[in-house]
Amino acid sequence: MVAPPRMRAGPRRETREGGGAILRRCPRCCSRGFQGTELFVQYLATYSYKHGRGKEKNALTYTDLSHTAEECETFQFLADILPKKILASKYLKMLEKEKRDGEVREDDDEAEEEEDEDEAVGDSVGS
Known part of the structure; x- marks a missing residue:
């Protein structure tokens, strides 16, 4: 039985003497x-x-x-x-604003955590 010919999709490859492949489209x-x-x-x-x-x-x-x-x-x-x-000055202002907003959010998160801890301590003392 004879095997069907192999078909290739894409570029053909040829090898050079140095062993590297050259793509020929x-x-x-x-x-x-x-x-x-x-x-x-x-x-x-x-x-x-x-x-x-x-x-x-x-x-x-x-x-x-x-x-x-x-x-x-x-x-x-x-x-x-x-x-x-955008202008570089606008970009720098945006970065500063994001940095300030990030610091404010961190401060808010810390304050909420402290309030939660105070409530938890108050609940355990009252029990």
Whole structure:
């Protein structure tokens, strides 16, 4: 009985004399990947331009792209890659506020724990 030929998916590997593998892709497959990427970027740019302030200024800005990434469900996965720009001074103020809020919460938690302990001691003395 003859074994069926083995089929491979993905890039073909060739070995060199040094033992390392070289990946050789089919040119047609690469061009399809490039075309898909190009169409995606074109769609993102067009959508951002139409739904942003690009029409007013006749230009596409980073702000338009970041707004699209945040607001449009289709592009949500880009939100980390295209964050809204903020000034360094605003960022530092946000960090300070978070730090203060964290300290206030810790103080509140400690005060609640002390009150709980006082109530527990009062309950055991009254028993």
